[in-house]
Every structure is written in C-alpha cells, then in structure tokens.
Amino acid sequence: MKRLNLTIGRVMSVMLRALDQIDVRLVDHGHRVAYIVYKMMQASGAYSLREMQELVIVSSLHDIGAYKTEEINNMLRFESDDVFDHSIYGYLFMKYMSPLSNWAEVILYHHFNDNHYEKVNAEKRIRDIAVMIHLADRMDILMQSSQSLQQAMDDLDHQEYRFGRDAISLFKKANKQIDLGECIKNGSYLGELKEMLKHADFSGETMMKFIHMIAYSIDFRSETTVTHVVSTVSISLELGRLMGLEEEDLEKIELGAYLHDIGKIATPLEILEKPGGLTQEEMRIMREHIEITGDILKGRVQDEIYQVAYRHHEKLDGRGYPLKLKADQLTMNDRIVAVSDMMSALAGKRSYKESFSKEVVIDILQRQMDSGKLDQSVIETAISNYDFIMECCRINTLRITEIYHKIKSEFKVIKMEMLGLI
Structure with a gap:
C-alpha cells in the first residue's frame, strides 16, 4: 500500500472527515478532543511515543458509534446517562474491527463518571485515558458553545465527582505548559497532531484495517x-x-x-x-x-x-x-x-x-x-x-x-x- 501513498495521516483524515458528516455540530470535534488528550499525556510523562500515537487515534475516533441525532443532542448537552449507545457501538467496532482493539474499553467508558469506576473492573491504564477523553470531550463542548477556556476550567472545579482530582490537575498542568484554548482557536493544534502522527510506523495492513472499520461502520x-x-x-x-x-x-x-x-x-x-x-x-x-x-x-x-x-x-x-x-x-x-x-x-x-x-x-x-x-x-x-x-x-x-x-x-x-x- 506504500506505493498508493496510504499514510496514517491520510487514513485518519478520511476517517475524521467521514465522522464530521454525521452532524455539523461534531465537525473537527474528534481532532480537538485528541489534541487535549495528547497534551495531557505529554504533561503526565507516563506514555511512550507509540502509546500516544495509538491513543490520539483512539481519542479521535471516540464518537465512531454515534449515528442518531437524538443521541448527539444528548452528547452535546453532556447528559451522560443517555449516551451509552454510541459508547457501546464504538467499543465493539474498536474491539472487532480495529488494530487497536487493546484500547477498545477506553471508548466503552469514555462517558463514565469517576465515581462509577468502583463498580467496574477496568484496568488503571484504561480508566486513566477514558477519563481524559471524558474531560477533553467536556472542555471542547463548553469551548465550542462560546465559553472561554477559563470559564470551562472554572466549571471543572465543581466536577471532581465526574472527572476525578487527578485528571483535573493533569488538564490544568497541560494548559499551564501550553495555552490549549489558543492552540485550538488558531488551528495550530492540527499541525501538532499531524507532525506527531507523521512518524507513526503503521503497516499497510494495519492502515487497511482502519479503512475497513470506517467502511463497515457505515454498512x-x-x-x-x-x-x-x-x-x-x-x-x-x-x-x-x-x-x-x-x-x-x-x-x-x-x-x-x-x-x-x-x-x-x-x-x-x-x-x-x-x-x-x-x-x-x-x-x-x-x-x-x-x-x-x-x-x-x-x-x-x-x-x-x-x-x-x-x-x-x-x-x-x-x-x-x-x-x-x-x-x-x-x-x-x-x-x-x-x-x-x-x-x-x-x-x-x-x-x-x-x-x-x-x-x-x-x-x-x-x-x-x-x-x-x-x-x-x-x-x-x-x-x-x-x-x-x-x-x-x-x-x-x-x-x-x-x-x-x-x-x-x-x-x-x-x-x-x-x-x-x-
């Protein structure tokens, strides 16, 4: 597939552009959530480059199970009790049709509140990333609804039951290292994501599996x-x-x-x-x-x-x-x-x-x-x-x-x- 110039950047661009078509309100949402998660992973210092590359892809596709307008309405209002359908479908697609099936549970739990985890047997690595996506999802929705990042961060101080103290602290640390709101506003975040993924060494077979996933999710x-x-x-x-x-x-x-x-x-x-x-x-x-x-x-x-x-x-x-x-x-x-x-x-x-x-x-x-x-x-x-x-x-x-x-x-x-x- 190399002679067809099928790079992970191009494959991701196709997948995310397709997901943008589900609802106009979700345009570039996957990119922005992935960027916030990426900067949180960088701030933590606990992830290898390969893990960050894989998890940026997973974060970008966190809404791959979203098809229904009424569920998207609930997602954008952040009514987490009513958004399990797309989390479950996304998890199952990631589990059965993705080369990143080892991270599939991240999609399943990405609308779980922090206080829900005591009832499930989720590995710490899964829980940590799922909470990051959950928080990044919330931050992006608030910022896109005309709130400033500072207003969104003020909201976080009342959301510890939802995101947990560690994830909130990590987000604030990441934002202190780089102004996340400004990077998203001026579009520079897209260049950062592209540069990071450019060095990902995925085989042609692996990239075709991503193509299969998005094609089958439509069928x-x-x-x-x-x-x-x-x-x-x-x-x-x-x-x-x-x-x-x-x-x-x-x-x-x-x-x-x-x-x-x-x-x-x-x-x-x-x-x-x-x-x-x-x-x-x-x-x-x-x-x-x-x-x-x-x-x-x-x-x-x-x-x-x-x-x-x-x-x-x-x-x-x-x-x-x-x-x-x-x-x-x-x-x-x-x-x-x-x-x-x-x-x-x-x-x-x-x-x-x-x-x-x-x-x-x-x-x-x-x-x-x-x-x-x-x-x-x-x-x-x-x-x-x-x-x-x-x-x-x-x-x-x-x-x-x-x-x-x-x-x-x-x-x-x-x-x-x-x-x-x-």
Whole structure:
C-alpha cells in the first residue's frame, strides 16, 4: 500500500472527515478532543511515543458509534446517562474491527463518571485515558458553545465527582505548559497532531484495517446493507483478476471499492431502511452520498482511488451521476467497480427487496450492457464467471456477517449491564 501513498495521516483524515458528516455540530470535534488528550499525556510523562500515537487515534475516533441525532443532542448537552449507545457501538467496532482493539474499553467508558469506576473492573491504564477523553470531550463542548477556556476550567472545579482530582490537575498542568484554548482557536493544534502522527510506523495492513472499520461502520447502520461494501470489494477484485489487471490497479480498485459508499454516513437511516420505493425528494437525498463521498476523499487519497469511489454510479452513455461522464472519460477501474456495485446490490437483500436470483441478476446486467450503460467486457466476464465470483463473495462476507450478529447481541448485553451501574 506504500506505493498508493496510504499514510496514517491520510487514513485518519478520511476517517475524521467521514465522522464530521454525521452532524455539523461534531465537525473537527474528534481532532480537538485528541489534541487535549495528547497534551495531557505529554504533561503526565507516563506514555511512550507509540502509546500516544495509538491513543490520539483512539481519542479521535471516540464518537465512531454515534449515528442518531437524538443521541448527539444528548452528547452535546453532556447528559451522560443517555449516551451509552454510541459508547457501546464504538467499543465493539474498536474491539472487532480495529488494530487497536487493546484500547477498545477506553471508548466503552469514555462517558463514565469517576465515581462509577468502583463498580467496574477496568484496568488503571484504561480508566486513566477514558477519563481524559471524558474531560477533553467536556472542555471542547463548553469551548465550542462560546465559553472561554477559563470559564470551562472554572466549571471543572465543581466536577471532581465526574472527572476525578487527578485528571483535573493533569488538564490544568497541560494548559499551564501550553495555552490549549489558543492552540485550538488558531488551528495550530492540527499541525501538532499531524507532525506527531507523521512518524507513526503503521503497516499497510494495519492502515487497511482502519479503512475497513470506517467502511463497515457505515454498512452496519442497516442490517440490509451489512455486507454491501465487502461484497462490492470481493466482486471488484475477482473481476479485476479475471481480466488480468496489474497488482497496483487491484489495490486501487480495492481501496476505491471500500470507500465508495463512505458518504452514506450522512444519509438518514429512515431512507436507508425504507421498505418501499423512495420518493423523488428521498432519491435526491440518497444520491447526495456521492457528493459527500467526494468531499470526504478529495485530496486525502490518490486521485485514481478517489475517482473509482466517486464514479461508481456513472454510465457509459453519460446518463449516470453525479458528473454524467461518458465512456471515453471512464477508466477500466471505474467500470469494474460500477458493475460490482450493481451486482452486489442486485444479489443482496435490501429493505425494499429480497435477493435477486442468478437469472434475474444476469438478465439485468445483460440489459445494462446492451443499452450501452455498462462495459461489455466487464459484464461478459461477470456473466461467464458468475458462480465462481459469487461463491468467493459469499465466503468473503461470512466473517462480516458473523461480526455483525456478534456486535448486535453483545450490544444488548452490555447496554443492560451499563444501565445497572448508573
């Protein structure tokens, strides 16, 4: 993945930009919380550079489980009794889909008050960071609501039951070493975070796991789309191999396919899960996911990867969207992912339909080819190798389906346990 210039800085930029789309009020919130936690860790002197790099990433993603507007409302009012859902989902995603699963419990407890910990068996290292995130979360929300840092710090003196004396003292020490409010206000904190993460030595495999996490967190919003991304990736790669593409093109296709629906993080769940056909207005909103995908990826990944993701609804006859590109403007990589996305959608179950049979899928693909909408060579390869491609797809989606059901069942158990602690 190094030849695709996939650095941890770029991956983090994609993930955080995607999370920004959940709610306008959360824009850059993850960055700011991570920065405050970073400066607190520095002030403590108890963390290695590697630990700080990992925990800055974890802190940045502390809201990865937040999908619902009503829960975000509670988060921003800091009503911690009502924000466990996103903490639990975030914990489970970090546990099962992240290379930083050893820090997953930090996400689970990041809305726990200090006086709750006597009821749980959390390691000190987990508790310390969870409390830092909890405090940093509070400070950022207060500062973004037009309070000055000094006003927010004055509020801390009455919050010892929530954050504990040690974390409050550490925050004040960090702020004494550097004016946190000013660094956040003038934007210099972003440069500090970027510089610190620039030296993080994560493997390409590790960074792909982060990409998987954000891609699956979008699919997992709806049970009917839970395997769409991974099936699109699987079909794309098998088609690419069958058509003799070079390894570098396969890597570009893989990344583009993983990211092609990242903009759906902003699509209302009631539209994603609507059982019937969409109205004209709902279809307009659904189609906005392409523009949002483009906004998230532009300048953060290689142009060819961005294009593969952004163009997956374009047609050869110029009647696709959003750019209405024509055949001579679409690469083979673009064409393969467009066909794969359609195959995945047709063969998969949706809120508005059951899975289509092989015969129906092939008939639709054939008609798309005959009408000049999708590439003939890609469609012919897909049809002649249909059983093989879809069997590979079935195998590749098994693990994701298992994880989805595990997350779903564990969520219910953990929610009941946590409600019993407060």
